[in-house]
Amino acid sequence: MEILHIYVSLLLLVVSYLFTTHIHWKVSNLPPTIFPTLPIIGHLYLLKAPIYRTFARISAKHGPIILLRFGSRRVLLVSSPSIAEECFTKNDIVFANRPNLVFGKILGDNFTSLVWAPYGDHWRNLRRIASTEILSTQRLNEFQDIRADEGLLLIRKLLSNSSPVNMKSAFYELTLNIMMRMISGKRYFGGDIVEVEEEGRRFRKILDEAFSLAGASNLGDYLPILSWFGVNDWRRNYFY
Template sequence: MEDMLLIYSSLSLLVVAVAFKLIVHLQTRTPKHLPPSPPSLPILGHLHLAKKPLHRTFHSLSEKYGQIFSLRFGSRLVVIVSSPYAVDECFTKNDVVLANRPDLLATKHLDYNHTTMVASPYGDHWRNLRRISSLEIFSTKRVNMFLGIRRDEVKRLLLKLSRNSRKDFTKVELKSMFSELTFNIIMRMVAGKRYYGHGEHVKDEEEARQFREIMREAFANSGASNLQEFVPMLRWIDHGGLEKRLTGLAKRMDAFFQGLIDEKKGNEEGNTMIHHLLSLQKSQPEYYSDQIIKGLILVRLPDNWCQGY
């Protein structure tokens, strides 16, 4: 027993030593000609400086180091740009160079291994997804087809607000209401279904509950606020069980979206985004596979996901 404990302890120390050496190597392999940067800590880099509200922290640093400065969040290099002129340069002349987003655990599991338009690296696949989105999803014609849905959902929101304040002035929490409004508009366009409203024309309460739960968990477990995204050692040991949660969530999300697609295949009559993409799938199956359609559904969902639901 003592021998086994000694072996495990030795292996653990070896792993920590190798990980520390690798991280230090990554941090010292700094590209030349970087913008100025404040002093950093080993392994963590400048993560200790990332205090909320973040925009005020960046403003304070910009006053000291200039409108363009660099930070290292763990193993990731970050360049902060607060000059309007430099931002314009980034998004026009250098847009291709800066087009890619970092590979995160969330985009690995929830964005089909970084293959959706939001997470995919710049290249042929991304350009194809952009073409499909521009022509079949975000075109003026397609957006105008759902004008009635947007009007109806706004009307529902106004009626709800009027009921709440019918007798007297009432304090209303609008953030959640606007989030519900956004999700109902998008999912009616995508699948012809409302998932928020608790009985107000929500046809399948169980399905709606599953959708709300998936969105809530996706918001809670995704984004750049996870320390594992910046310190590789924490990712290797799955600190906090983040990757395990994302793996399970990805399976449920994929099954949910696949269920919506399969439902529309059994009932081809409809005017939703899924119906339209499935009609294109018949003639161009290589461009409109089920996985690509599921990825396009993700593109339609708001970037803020569910704002803390």
């Protein structure tokens, strides 16, 4: 009998929570959401692989703008070009910051790099430096020969290869070669120097391990309580 009372009490607690959350959402002038929003996990129960198709199904069913909750974080799902334009023009400062994820803390030097720094004087200074030293017309023209050479090498490699080619890996290596030639003056992939190839494999392994920390794959970013138990990795196949 006591167990029955416990079950009834838990059921009433969950129902009360869902009802209160639903009413609060209605009176808070927030974008529409999906009912129910479950305690603790929010809308994480909706996610299925691959994630972009899940978002497409949600948008097709519930409309062009939906406010979801992934654990402790709110996620605004926008599928309308006009609404997206409004987000990045009239309300651009509101959406200027990135969330503080473990990826940005570790690889973004505690959120001080250009990609992860919060909107403000420091970020504007970094953007000015990047615009001048990396993205200016003069600098882009200086690196034009590198981009053209790497593109030509990739085409030759594809033409000489009679077996199927993983284009994702090929373009990834193309991007890395361009970046490393701009930074260090040498290419890591597709060359004939064994030492450089070995160094390139180690470099790519470092990058793969670094990107495995990406926020979308770290469940602890959405459910911080899990970090107390050492549970951080999310199944990456949700996002590919």
